[in-house]
Structure formats: structure tokens, C-alpha cells
Amino acid sequence: MSTLPCHRPPLSAAHRASAQHRQGRFHNAQPRHPMSWQKTLGLLWRFITDKPAEARPRQALPVQAISQADLLAAPDQSLYRLGHSTVLLKLDGRLWLTDPVFSERASPLSWLGPKRFHAPPISIAELPAIAGVILSHDHFDHLDRAAIRQLAPKVEHFITPLGVGQRLIRWGVPAAKVRELDWWQSTQIGGLRLTATPAQHYSGRGLSDGNQTLWASFVLESAESRVFFSGDSGYFDGFRAIGQRFGGFDLSLIETGAYDRDWPDVHMQPHESLQAHLDLGGRVLLPIHNGTFDLGLHDWHEPFERINALASQHDVALSLPQIGERVSILVAQRGGEWWRARLGA
Template sequence: MNRRTFILGGLGTLGVLAGGGVLFTQRPEFGRLPRGERLARLEASPHYVNGKFQNLVPVQVMNDQNGENRFVAMAKFLFGDKSHLSPKQVMLSKKTDLQTLNPAEDVVVWLGHSSFFMQLGGYRILIDPVFSPYASPLFFINKAFPGSNVYTAEEMPKIDVLAISHDHWDHLDYPTIMALKPKVKQIVCPLGVGEYFESWGFAREKLHEEDWETEIKLADDLSVHVLPSQHFSGRFLTPNPTLWCGFAFVTPQRKVYYTGDGGYGEHFKAIGQKFGGFDMMLGENGQYNMAWHAIHMLPEETAQAAEDAGAKQLLPAHGGKFALSRHPWQEPYRELTKASRDKNYKLVTPEIGQLAYIDGQKNEQFGPWWENME
């Protein structure tokens, strides 16, 4: 083979790979970027600057730690030792039949990672559901822990409100969303995320898509507030094309705060003051690293955020299903338990599928189930 043939062959191979990459990103799960009237609405937001969303306080998503740049850190994450990142046995669970729950009871069921089923004021609410075996468009990245996929979309009852906090793959899962499509009555999400749903065939009239500090009044006795978080967005190469958020779910009797993903900031105190505290906080706790400390809380910060928000109970999210960082999988639970000892809230740690009462009155003493696993 002469040099010219070798070069042409190499260029041809690169062309095929590039063409395959383009076709890969055209798959429906990537969705599409905001356009038309939706894009104009995004551009009118004070949080949308120079073609992308920004946090209330400018932060660096990734910073170099121990002399490692983001590419070295990513290589270690993808190809380094992973033996401590996930359990060596099937996840413990106590599966509640969601179809037969008493609709008059205000309860929440952790479904793994940041997915929650909640009954509030007689309404059925599903938060960031991911029932797929991978939180990724690639089958070999972000595999769910064995036994952590206890529920399927088919087992969900009719859903009054589907709440999606942002567009990352471990929160907005295309196969799950499509399987749930016939069951979903209304959708709440931050600005721009509605574009994914419309590209997937959801009717626009089902969408309630708002900016931070906006109340979505779904009924006389149910409001969902879109609240700030300190994070980022994007499903591929375009940075921050859609907004990210937390939610407050409010009925005349109860208030529940879901932080969504995000780093610690002054916004937690502001949210606590605005709502006068919460019956329960579903708080991010896991997948942290000092290299991306600004956009994921450490356990002691999750504890402080619950204090700032005035939560009576804290139920941790963002763990127990996917290893997106390099800390041991039990570490977030162990460290949050330590950090919660002198706090004013009660730490609530059900197993996947186990029923927790939002008022706290009937809650059993949830044990440290993670210590019963390797």
C-alpha cells in the first residue's frame, strides 16, 4: 500500500466514522434544540445570555484537581478501577404497589437515583423517572446497579403531573418517557425542555414550561413552583441550551421541595424563606467530586441545604442506582448520616420502593440498609 492510498483510506475511514456519528446524534432520544417561538421565549429570560442559560452566580462546571484536567478525569472515570463504585450484590428493595395506594395519603416512594413517585393532595406526581438499564445513549456507560430497576413504566398508575428538572440523561430518559406517554396528563419543566417533549410527539397543551421563580397553578389546590438550582444542561455538545431547576410542590396541607441537581448556594436560604419551610425535602446527595463541586453538593452541603430550606424531613436523591462519580457507592449515605446528627430535620432513608409518609407521622425507623450490602 503506497502512502497516498493509506492516507485516502484513513480519510475515508474518518469520513465513515464522522457520518456514523452524525447519524447517531439524529436518533430521537437526543431530541432537538429549542427553536421558533420557544427560542424567542428563552431569549427573553434574564437567565439566558449569549445563547445559553447561566446560573444565578457564575460558577465553573469543571475545574482542574490534583493537576488533572477534565480529559484525564474523564479517562479515569471511564477506564479506571470501578470495583468500589457499585454494590457487589443486588440492591435491597421493598416494592410498594403504587396502583393500590390510598389516594388520600400524602406519600413518596423513592424509585432509585432521582426518580420519585409522590401522592400529594390526591394527585399522582412522578419526578425525573428513569427506568432504563443505562442513563446514557450508549449501552456501556452509566449502567444501573443490579436490582435497582424495581419499577417499569407499565406498573405506574395514571400520572397527573410529570415533573422533569433538566435534560440530562439520568433525569430525562427517552424510553421511559415514551412508555409513560399514554399515562401522563400534564408536564412541568423548566424553559426549553418542552422542545424535547414536542419533538417526541407530546401535545403542547400538556406542557407547563417556565422560568425560575414561576408558580404553575395546575388546580385550585395544587401549585408547582419552578425554582433555581446551580447546575448546567445539555444532552450532547451544545452547552446549556435549556434551563435546569428544582421544584416546590404545594397543596393547602403540604409542601415538598425537590432540589433537582445542583451545587450549594444562597438560593436554598431564599427558597426556605419564601415558602416558610417544607414538610419534606428530596435532596441531591451523590455523584459529587471536587472537580465539579460547584454543580453537585457534598453530603455536608446537602445537610446544610435542608437546614437552609427549613425542611422537617430530608430524603436523599441522586444515589443508589448509577455511578456517575468515583466515590464508593455507600459514601453519600454514610456521610449524610454523620452530617445529619445535629440538624433540625429528620433524615429519612427508605429502600427503593419503600413507602415514606410526607407528614412523617407514620414513618417507621428506616435503617441504614446500605450497611447490609457490600
């Protein structure tokens, strides 16, 4: 989502040196299909007239509340889904947070835009110290300005693609806390090695800053596990390249939601999410980017149903935790198909 005027991030030497940066903008490895004005207007018309009846649940989704004590007592290699693409991981005794969005709406406006299906299972105020926040790109459903400002005092490091960190600094995050990475660049924080890897997407928060910042997926390597976090991406051959370079993953957190035939370059259909997991050499698949915001033209529960069926058909180990439920990074926990309790309710 990128709908309002927005300041462009400054062009740094790292931008200019990036193989992804050409003619003032970042680019995918595989060019996106251009979106004509006619197709754009047709898409807007679909959003107005073609929303399914079940685009949003009729009642708030069930959430397992998390306390600070729960997090401090949780064993290593624990994971909690907080909603959408916000995931809390405990690695090497420290907490790591991906794409934290805690606001009521994934929007620059507090009164308009996609509204949450459920409350966060823990507030920012209740969170203990966070070793690092990992940001995949700057869209509003992944980069929540209010959350970043609240988190900044208790977060040691912010790890971002090129340009995204400059936004954080302008918002008041100390520059010493920010580490910007290009694709295939790594940083070491304690016992965790983090590498920004390619993704097939785009960026921007306003009318004039399209693709001024980079987007990325991330690899998290600890002494006990290797985790892949997709951020947002269309399906492309980069997943196979990442899997070959890193030798597979204990867990892959892969977007499975807000997909549609009209934007195949930037979001994956469930069968593509499954194929990306296989390309990566993933052992357990945990689908993200679903169950929190209405950002597509499908029923809110469809991503769960489709990936659940596909995983069964292809004998893929799947974790589908309820929001707030603790699961292991190393063991698949398919869960009790919790979303079905809200179907038609």
C-alpha cells in the same frame, strides 16, 4: 452526561425574555468555574484509573416491589423512592412523578453507560394514571426518552424548565400536556401549585447543545404540605432565598450523590446537602441522586453513610427509605440502614 450530537431546542419568546438567557445560552446566578482541557483530561483519567472498588454494589440492591393496587390504596402525603432522583408522590389524591428514569442505563446508548444497581420497584405499564411529571433538566440520568414516550399516554401534564418541554414535544408528547416554566414562575394543577426555582447546574444531551435548556429545582405546595425537589445543584445562596420566599418545607428532596472535588459547582458534598436543607427551612430531609447509578468517584454506599452521620450530629430529621418503600411526607422515617446489608456482599 452529554456525549452525543443532539438537536438544539427552538429559541422561544420565553427564552429571550428569561433573565437567565444571555448570548444564546442559559446561565447560573453564580458563574461556574471554567473547566480547562487539561483538567477535563485529568478528570477522564481519574474515571479510568481511580474508581473505588465499591463504586458499584456486588449484588443487586434490595427493592420493595410496588403494585398499582398499593398506589391506589396509599394514603395522601405518601412518597416512594423509585431510584436515583425518581420519586413518586401522592398529593391531593393524585400521583406526581419526578425525573422518571426507568431504563437499564443512564445513557443515550442501550449497551454502554452507567447501569442500574437495581430494577425499578414498579414498571411503567403497571403505573396508574399520573397527574404530572416534574422534570428538573435534560441530562440522561434525569430525562429518559424511552420512559417519557411510555409515560405520555397516562400522564396529564409535564412540567419542565424552559426548553426541556420542547424536547418532549419533538419526542411525540402532545404540546397541550407541556408547561414550561422559568425560575420563580408557577403553575396550578388542581389543588397543587408548582413553582420552578433556581438551581446551580447546567444542561445538554449532545456535543452542541450545552445550556440550550434551563435547569431548575421545584416547589410543590398542596393543602397539607410543602415539598422541595432539588433536581441537580451545587451549593449556592439560592437555597436560602427559596426558603425565605416559601417559609420552609415539610420535606426536602435534596441530591446527595455523584459528588466530587472536581465538580463542586454542579453537585453538593453531603455536608452541603445538609446545609441546603437547613437554608431551606426544611423539617425532614430525604436524600436523592444516590443508590442507582455509578456517576461519581466514591463508594456507592458513601452518600448514605455520610448524610446519616451528619444528620445525627446536627439533630436533623432524616428519611432514608429502601427503594420502593412507602414513607410519609410529613413524618421522618429513618429506616433500618438497609444499605449495610450489601456492604462487602
